[in-house]
Amino acid sequence: MAKYTEEEIRNFKKITCKIAGDYLGVSSMAVSIGMRNDLLPIGFAIKKDDDRYSESWSYHIVDERLIAYKHGKINELQIQNIEKNLNTIIEQFEEMKKDLLFILSEDVD
Incomplete structure (x- = not known):
């Protein structure tokens, strides 16, 4: 490896x-199954x-998550909290976008 x-x-x-498998010292299959x-x-x-006859997966591995995981500095709970916070931020931006579009549409009339 x-x-x-x-x-x-x-x-x-x-x-x-x-x-990722080579970096962690495990097989690529262990990485894919672990992620799935x-x-x-x-x-x-x-x-x-899109494929009815076979199971197909794509993987997006985040470099900093991989490095942190190897060093034992990240766990699933931390990931969930990060993703929850990001989702909250995205939702707030979507609301701001709707408000802005509403305000702009009123200015057109």
């Missing part, structure tokens, strides 16, 4: 399950619904 430095991980345009089952909080596994 190839070993990567943190800097190399950060410089990849896309981190594959193979790269929400057991490995290093990114997102998304099931594609």
Whole structure:
């Protein structure tokens, strides 16, 4: 298995399950199954619904999450809290956008 430095991980345009597996010292299959089952909080596994005959997944691995996970500095609860806070921020921006569009539409009349 190839070993990567943190800097190399950060410089990849896309981190594959193979790269993540090599970095963590596990197989790429362990990475993909861990991500599919929400057991490995290093990114997102998304099931594609476009293929009726076989199961197809895509993976988005976040470099900083991968590095933090390797060093034991991140857990699923922290991830959930981060994602919850991001969702709240996004919802607030959506409300602000609606308000702004409403105000702008009144100015047109």
